[in-house]
Amino acid sequence: MDDNARPHRANIVDECLQSEDITRMDWPAYSPDLNPIEHVWDMLGRRIAARQPPPTCLPELRRALLDEGCNIPQDQIDNLILSMPRRCKACIASSGRHTPY
Secondary structure, eight states, X not given: OOOOOGGGGSHHHHHHHHHTTOOOOOXXXXXXXXXXXXXXXXXXXXXXXXXXXXXXXXXXXXXXXXHHHHHSOHHHHHHHHHTHHHHHHHHHHTTTSOOOO
16 A cells, blocks of 8 residues: 555566565555654654754764654644544545645
8 A cells, every 4th residue: 555656656666566466555645644653754854954054964864863853842742642533533524535634
């Protein structure tokens, strides 16, 4: 199962799936991502992008990711988790299409 993103459709991915006899499930590209960790990754990415100066090499990026990850307030993560019932209701109400989340 994938969301039709280009990296998932690369020839090497198709070849690997075929060699392992894995059948790809239909999964619409507009399907919402309800996994709270995706939103944490987004927060982390925004924090890294806002750093001045930005990381310029892999060791700096690694250090920045660890620093910023430790600095995401726990209440923001808790709020994401607590929002799951509301997110699921919105997803059901929109028949799996776009939601404001």
